[in-house]
Amino acid sequence: MDATAAGGAEGTAQEIRLDGVSKTYADGTVGVERLDLTFAAGELSVLVGPSGCGKTTTMKMINRVIEPSTGRILLGGEDVTRVDADRLRRRIGYVIQNVGLFPHQTVRVNVATVPRLLGWDRRRTRARVDELLATVGLDPAVHGDRYPSQLSGGQRQRAGVARALAADPAVLLMDEPFSAVDPVVRERLQGEFLRLQETVRKTIVFVTHDIEEAVRLGDRIAVMSSGGRVEQFAPPAELLGRPANGFVADFVGADRGLKRLAVTGISVDDLERPPVVHAADGLADARASLQAAGARWAVVLDDDGRLHGWLSGERAAGPGTVGSASHRMDAWVPVEASLKTAFSTMLQHEAGWVAVLDGEVFLGVLTPESLHRALRRSVDGTVPETAGAAVPAR
Numbered sequence: 001m002d003a004t005a006a007g008g009a010e011g012t013a014q015e016i017r018l019d020g021v022s023k024t025y026a027d028g029t030v031g032v033e034r035l036d037l038t039f040a041a042g043e044l045s046v047l048v049g050p051s052g053c054g055k056t057t058t059m060k061m062i063n064r065v066i067e068p069s070t071g072r073i074l075l076g077g078e079d080v081t082r083v084d085a086d087r088l089r090r091r092i093g094y095v096i097q098n099v100g101l102f103p104h105q106t107v108r109v110n111v112a113t114v115p116r117l118l119g120w121d122r123r124r125t126r127a128r129v130d131e132l133l134a135t136v137g138l139d140p141a142v143h144g145d146r147y148p149s150q151l152s153g154g155q156r157q158r159a160g161v162a163r164a165l166a167a168d169p170a171v172l173l174m175d176e177p178f179s180a181v182d183p184v185v186r187e188r189l190q191g192e193f194l195r196l197q198e199t200v201r202k203t204i205v206f207v208t209h210d211i212e213e214a215v216r217l218g219d220r221i222a223v224m225s226s227g228g229r230v231e232q233f234a235p236p237a238e239l240l241g242r243p244a245n246g247f248v249a250d251f252v253g254a255d256r257g258l259k260r261l262a263v264t265g266i267s268v269d270d271l272e273r274p275p276v277v278h279a280a281d282g283l284a285d286a287r288a289s290l291q292a293a294g295a296r297w298a299v300v301l302d303d304d305g306r307l308h309g310w311l312s313g314e315r316a317a318g319p320g321t322v323g324s325a326s327h328r329m330d331a332w333v334p335v336e337a338s339l340k341t342a343f344s345t346m347l348q349h350e351a352g353w354v355a356v357l358d359g360e361v362f363l364g365v366l367t368p369e370s371l372h373r374a375l376r377r378s379v380d381g382t383v384p385e386t387a388g389a390a391v392p393a394r
């Protein structure tokens with residue numbers, strides 16, 4: 001999905017507030033009981049939890065596909081519990097598993113569903129539909145006139161997202177939207193979707209069974225237990241670093257430390273600063289720097305501060321310049337990367353450290369020790385999360 005082409009994001013995101021909301025089904029089953037939950041405007045909130053805990057009930061009460069038994073739901077401060085349900089649904093995009101595209105309508109007609117209901121004229125609708133298809137990575141000329149059965153699973157899912165966004169809704173509800181496609185396609189769709197959300201910034205409530213998906217996509221995650229009880233509602237790094245109780249700890253998994261690597265950003269305070277020498281320096285000067293620092297290697301920069309490579313103590317012996325004796329340095333990451341990216345870069349290059357760059361400027365290095373320190377500090381809340389949900393490195 002091409003986020004840069006998204007455009008048309010006039011529908012200001014709105015906060016969703018559930019205020020003492022309960023649902024008791026006709027047979028007496030309590031789906032959700034006295035739920036108080038606020039989904040912040042422009043954030044992607046994920047509902048996770050074991051089967052039957054009330055995730056879908058919670059989500060479907062927001063667009064009143066399921067009517068709450070008690071309580072209020074406020075959309076941008078307006079109580080929508082008693083407004084006309086059909087009109088409410090036109091303000092809310094909805095993406096479900098297996099998409100729910102109308103099989104006997106073309107992709108274009110499907111995507112145009114809500115604009116048509118809202119009475120948009122033909123030209124405006126057509127322009128919006130083509131723009132959105134391009135945004136989600138479908139070529140209007142190729143895919144626009146196809147029927148859903150003539151698309152791949154991933155393409156159908158993209159068409160579903162385009163349809164949900166068509167009338168520029170303030171809110172988007174997504175019920176396991178990527179679970180029907182294979183893991184490789186799912187991961188790609190998730191990445192594309194994150195980039196799209198960077199641009200459109202909708203208030204999204206997203207239901208999934210999959211904690212990995214929740215951690216990857218969510219600005220905040222609500223872990224629910226039976227009866228729609230919210231055990232913890234927190235950003236991924238906090239949920240993984242400080243599970244509120246045993247239920248949450250079990251649900252996020254014993255490998256939560258590893259998962260945390262993916263949602264913890266690099267903090268400049270955690271970087272180590274080995275001696276720095278310049279490519280044009282003489283090796284005698286470099287030897288002196290290494291000796292003064294008691295170090296076995298140094299980072300080599302160009303005159304303009306860009307990373308050139310590194311110099312080992314052994315190669316520093318003899319005459320000549322640093323540039324002629326230095327090693328190439330491929331193990332580097334941008335400062336926006338996650339600790340997971342830093343760690344996997346280190347492993348990929350079989351390096352003992354990775355350089356961290358801000359644009360092209362060298363900031364310092366991460367070693368296994370400093371990485372561990374950074375992860376420990378993130379539990380204390382002193383290390384920032386990666387900036388925004390859509391950092392590609394996640």
Ligand SMILES: Nc1ncnc2c1ncn2[C@@H]1O[C@H](COP(=O)(O)OP(=O)(O)OP(=O)(O)O)[C@@H](O)[C@H]1O
Nearest residue numbers: 025027029030031050051052053054055056057058
């Ligand atoms: N129409 C219904 N009538 C009676 N009980 C229902 C109905 N729909 C859902 N329930 C019950 O309400 C509870 C919550 O269901 P819900 O579908 O919200 O769970 P969920 O967390 O979305 O589950 P899953 O992950 O399996 O989709 C469950 O116990 C379910 O059996």
